[in-house]
Structures are given as structure tokens and as C-alpha cells.
Amino acid sequence: MTDNIHTILRQMPKAELHIHIEGSLEPELIFALAERNRVELKYASVEELRRAYAFTDLQSFLDIYYAGASVLLTEQDFYDMTRAYLQRAHADKVRHAEIFFDPQTHTERGVEFATCINGIHRALEDAKAQWDMSGALIMCFLRHLSEEEAFATLELALPYRDKFIGIGLDSSERGHPPEKFARVFAQCRELGFHLVAHAGEEGPPAYISTALDVLHVERIDHGVRCLDDAALTQRLAREKIALTVCPLSNIKLRVFDCMPEHNFAKLLDAGVTLTVNSDDPAYFGGYINDNFLALFDALSLTQEHARQLARNSFAAAFIDTAAKQKYLDEVDAFFDGDQAGR
Numbered sequence: 001m002t003d004n005i006h007t008i009l010r011q012m013p014k015a016e017l018h019i020h021i022e023g024s025l026e027p028e029l030i031f032a033l034a035e036r037n038r039v040e041l042k043y044a045s046v047e048e049l050r051r052a053y054a055f056t057d058l059q060s061f062l063d064i065y066y067a068g069a070s071v072l073l074t075e076q077d078f079y080d081m082t083r084a085y086l087q088r089a090h091a092d093k094v095r096h097a098e099i100f101f102d103p104q105t106h107t108e109r110g111v112e113f114a115t116c117i118n119g120i121h122r123a124l125e126d127a128k129a130q131w132d133m134s135g136a137l138i139m140c141f142l143r144h145l146s147e148e149e150a151f152a153t154l155e156l157a158l159p160y161r162d163k164f165i166g167i168g169l170d171s172s173e174r175g176h177p178p179e180k181f182a183r184v185f186a187q188c189r190e191l192g193f194h195l196v197a198h199a200g201e202e203g204p205p206a207y208i209s210t211a212l213d214v215l216h217v218e219r220i221d222h223g224v225r226c227l228d229d230a231a232l233t234q235r236l237a238r239e240k241i242a243l244t245v246c247p248l249s250n251i252k253l254r255v256f257d258c259m260p261e262h263n264f265a266k267l268l269d270a271g272v273t274l275t276v277n278s279d280d281p282a283y284f285g286g287y288i289n290d291n292f293l294a295l296f297d298a299l300s301l302t303q304e305h306a307r308q309l310a311r312n313s314f315a316a317a318f319i320d321t322a323a324k325q326k327y328l329d330e331v332d333a334f335f336d337g338d339q340a341g342r
């Protein structure tokens, strides 16, 4: 039975909606790019770098994550990073990926916006051509920086607006509430972008409310702390606002002590629409299927949950109705198909 649910989780078609492309940079690739670009690293070896991945909270992770991204200089670097993620996601039966990128991490170091987005986007086009895997980009503003800097980034990005579909908000959550970005999100909304924000990862439920009411986001990234506010939890369930939950991330960043302590099953019981995602797979010990397996093992979830989560991932995706139906049909065909064939 356990083997069977593992196989189902690995093989079912799914969408990934919460993945920071810079968080998919594996230590081996960090070292290869550092050598290629003659960038000096603080760590002597891949092993030493990996040993530094012992995080105590979000900020302790972000410090290392931004240091890792410093090896990215050329369009080919961004392509290689994205290609490696997409290859891995394809192996995990990801049919559609909505990928965050953090341009400010790169433009701050003198890397052109074009270098970054063109490299990432070209890898998405190749995945579509090669595997019929669809993808889209969501540009995130770093919330520890100012709204003025977010506006400047939007300005840089607009000549490339056909290459990304949405706007997100990430980095250090506490002390940087969504409403700090009210004006720039209002402009992005007028421009017709999809909107999401990280909220309620480490920050309070109030940040989830203001992400919805002030920024008008369509999904909440993480959002697991909503359970501290019963009325908010009921609202999320009623309004079918999807949370993009990242189980291994939540354990590595100490949002919960261990997987059996994760509130995922309680959120499901409360009727909240959930999806499962990897966040920063190179740093948190696993890609999307690793997240599914760890979660299902710890919380004894069932095949019906697997089917619901696969459906939710496509239902919450920013794709047109026809594409959504095509993917939902793939999920149904998979679950209604011949079990013995697996």
C-alpha cells in the first residue's frame, strides 16, 4: 500500500506553483558557475557549502540563498539553472510550472534585467518544445527593499512584459507587511498581471488578510499561519483562495518542528484549497515529489488526497480554461486508469 501511494504520487501529473528559480541552484552548479565566471566563493567545496545549509529561520536561509545567486552572471548561466530545474521537474511529472524569479538580486549586482529573463525564458521555451511542459514566470519584488525600488524594477521589466505573467512578493517577511507595496501592486494590477504574495509563512495572519484586501492577490504563497485566525481560515476556504504550501521548506525553516507537526491535514479538514510545492528545492532537501512523499508519509494521507492535490494544482494555475481542462482530464485519466499498469 505504501509503495502504491508513493508510486501514485511520483507518477501523477501535477503543476508546481511555488518554486524560486534561484532556489533550484544545486551546490554542484554553484561551484561550476563560480569556476566558469571566476567568482570567489566563501566555501572551499561543495560539501562545505552543503554543511552551511543548517537554517534556523527564514533570514538565515536568505543570507545563503543570495550568496549562492551571486555566481549567476550570463544569460547562459540563467538558462543552465532553469534547464536543470525543468529537467528535474519533468522527471517528477510536472506538466506545468509557474516559476518565481528575483531580478533585484541580480540587477543590484550589475547584471542586466534582459540577461536574467532571457536566459530563464529560453529554457521554458525549450521545455515546451521538448516535453510539451508549459511554464510561466512570476517576477517577485524583494520586500526587504523599498517600494520605490520595486517601482524601478517594474520599469526595467516592462519592455519584457510578454515574458512574464505575474507579480509576487518574497524575501524577509516579518516587519515588511504586504501593504508596504500597495501602490506598486495597484499599478501591476492595472497592467493586467496576475498577483500573488508570500504571507503567513513566518509572519502573522494579518499579512494574509492585507495581501488579499490591499494587494488583491489571487493566491497566497505559504499561508500556513492562517490557522491562528479561525475567521480568516474560514474565509480562505469559502473564497477558495489557494495556498501554495511547501512542506520541506516549512520544516527546514522551523515553521514547524517536524513533518508530523505540520498543519497541512488541519488545513485540509478546514476546507482550505491547498497545493504542494518545493519552494527552494536545492536548499530544502527535495523537489516536488520529495515534498509529496514526506508529507503523505508523516500525515498518512490517502490516494483521494493525492488526486485532490493534483487537481488543485491545475485549478489554481494561471492558465486558460482549455489548458486547465486538458490537464484536469490528464489527472482524471491517470486516477481512473488501470492501477495494475503502474
Ligand code: HPA
Residues within 6 Å of the ligand: 020, 023, 058, 065, 170, 171, 172, 173, 198, 201, 249, 279, 280
Ligand atoms: O520561502 C521563502 N520565503 C520568502 N522569500 C523567499 N525567497 C526564496 N524562498 C523564500
Ligand SMILES: [Zn+2]
Residues within 6 Å of the ligand: 018, 020, 170, 198, 221, 279
Ligand atoms: Zn517561497
